[in-house]
Amino acid sequence: MPKNITRRSAIKTMVAGGAGIIAANSILNSCAGKPKQKQSTYVPVEKTSGTIVTRDWEGIGTVSLLGLGCMRFPRVKGEKNVIDQAQVNEMVDYALAHGINYFDTAPAYGPSETATGIALSRYPRESYYIATKMSNRPGDTVEQAQAMFENSLKCLQTEYVDFMLLHGTSGDDFNARFKDNGVLDYLYQMKEEGKIRHIGFSFHGSNDAFAGLLALPYKWDFVQIQMNYFDWKDMPLWGSEDLKCDAETLYTMLAERNIPAVIMEPIRGGALANVNDSIRERFEAVRPDLSPAGMALSFVASFPGVMCVLSGMSNMDQMKENIDTFRDFVPLTKADNEMLFDVARLMKENTLIGCTGCSYCMPCPNGVNIPGNFKVYDTCSNELNLPVPEGEHNKEYKQKRKIFLNRYNKGLQDSEKADMCVGCNVCVSKCPQHIRIPQQLSRIADLVKQLDA
């Protein structure tokens, strides 16, 4: 080092050093800035570590009260049919680490079986249960069913499945899909061969049809039903108004027969997670520790005959929130339940179409975005924001009208709107919620016409 520091050399050193520091600083800033933007908005408060509640079942084993529904797995951005495998692996790791051992998938869920298989095959087969389904169509032969089942085993990378469900039967299609063509006999044969451990069915239909199925001379090891506080007293069956269906009757029938119930749609496709503010306040008054989704999950899990509550989780935040609900699980009281039924009544007064956004109805031959249209309507009505054109055209109405029209006109392309429906009825049979899709679409189109006038 030269001892004589001239002014020139000092300034040179300083400028070079300074430029270096500024460059390093900006690089550091830009590096640190990017991942921060990706952070999700909801930061759940970590509760004490520990696994979730389990229940023991005779002939089945220990099943976690919360099961991972694999239908709504996260997709790669911009791709509807490509699952984000890295995120799925992370979710499955987290689920197994926290005691979830029930994984529910189906051939009808697109790439879900493959993704589930990849994620689960990294763990010993005894540490989890796989549930998959027979998603055949009416009139399919037993060979087609066989191919579907063998493909399921291949996708899931396993020798056997623990739970096999007849996928979404309404009772009416039972003979055509499972009995007459011998598919059910084939499944029972597979059970004897050890490739299937337990056989059950998932149900979307009326009370009477359910009783009929339970009376059949088959041994149902478990049954999957739709149950939540919204559907408890009356489950809307749009296909047929003279038929009655409610989760209370379905659950009671199973409890009387000691058949374990697996619960699907406990949050109604997320609809019960996004409640409006007034309802949220009522929830917080009784159970401040639970989110609206946690409230809905706790409702079904409080029934002793429930084996597993399936929740389709599409990201880590939802999973962490769900697991927190089931960690220090405190069942709801009778008074809590009464409050929930009152909330359900309020929600029904703001007539919901009841679409869960499963997209089984798609693709529409005329290009109508059916779930998109229903989402606009249901979101508005969930927020109690549904405009009534017949009523007074006051300030409140004007705001509601604007909100509905902006969502409808900006969220949907012109070709996807409700008025493009020609009523071909192709979608009707595909809807597991039995929504009368063409009638509901024309209702929306009428509403828009009245609002525009």
Place this chain on the structure above:
Amino acid sequence: MEKIDKSRRKFFAAFLKAGLDAPEHWTRTKRQTVSPPGSGGYDRLRDICISCGKCVEVCGTGALKMTVDGYGIAGVMRPSMDFGAGFCEYECTACMEVCPSGALENIGLDAKQSEQIGIAEVELKKCINFADASHPCAVCKDRCPAGAIKIICGRPVVEAELCIGCGACEFFCPVSPFKAIRVEGNAVHK
């Protein structure tokens, strides 16, 4: 040993330190200009506007300002929204009514309330709710005339279909001087 005068070194050091501590907004990308309602977008405004300034005069909240560089060199002195000074009143169409050139086309109140001139973006790091959850703030939600902002898990979330970019949230946001919610303009109105 000769005594060294360190004042100059101290000056340079302070200069460097100021550079290092440069506020974050210096490095952020420049915000998008918000063009007034009825203008359709940057290109249309640049082509048709005659820079008469009548809209700026008539704007009741003072949100409309002439901008020098907001639209590039070809767009000097065209009107743009300054949400630091005001916001676009939901029920007002004054600027469109007064425009002599047709650059701000009078599209009517109903269409104006649907036209998205920009979209509000939340910067959570600055938001009061993010810094201190014990003092929940919902000013942006309460001021939004379009019902586009919801407070979810204590954080404001903007619904893109409903936001029209009126800037009420930005104007009333109590975080100052750099707002936690800002409107980024649309080059073409939606």
